Amino acid sequence: MKVTRPELLFSVKSFAAAMLSVYLSMRIGLPRPFWAMMTAYIVAAPFAGPTRSKGLYRAGGTLLGAMFVTCCASRWRCGSAAVCTSRCSTARRAPT
Numbered sequence: 208m209k210v211t212r213p214e215l216l217f218s219v220k221s222f223a224a225a226m227l228s229v230y231l232s233m234r235i236g237l238p239r240p241f242w243a244m245m246t247a248y249i250v251a252a253p254f255a256g257p258t259r260s261k262g263l264y265r266a267g268g269t270l271l272g273a274m275f276v277t278c279c280a281s282r283w284r285c286g287s288a289a290v291c292t293s294r295c296s297t298a299r300r301a302p303t
Contacts, residue, residue: 221251 225247232240250261 217251221248224251 225244228243228247229240232243237243250258250265
């Protein structure tokens with residue numbers, strides 16, 4: 208089995224992206240930095256088309272999530288999204 212130059216280049220780029228993501232996630236103190244490496248490999252694709260569409264879908268999902276949290280926070284008039292999330296979870300509990 209012979210490895211071609213484009214395959215080797217893709218492999219090296221993917222490895223570099225994964226290591227950079229682990230380094231950055233450890234540097235900023237994320238609790239589970241291995242998820243950053245896994246994400247880097249999952250979104251890696253050898254063709255430009257799928258990479259662009261994955262990026263657009265990811266950006267769209269991030270925007271939708273941000274809009275949802277903003278709407279949730281404005282509905283309960285919370286100081287932050289974390290407070291709003293805790294209120295959402297406690298508001299649905301049955302009284303004891």
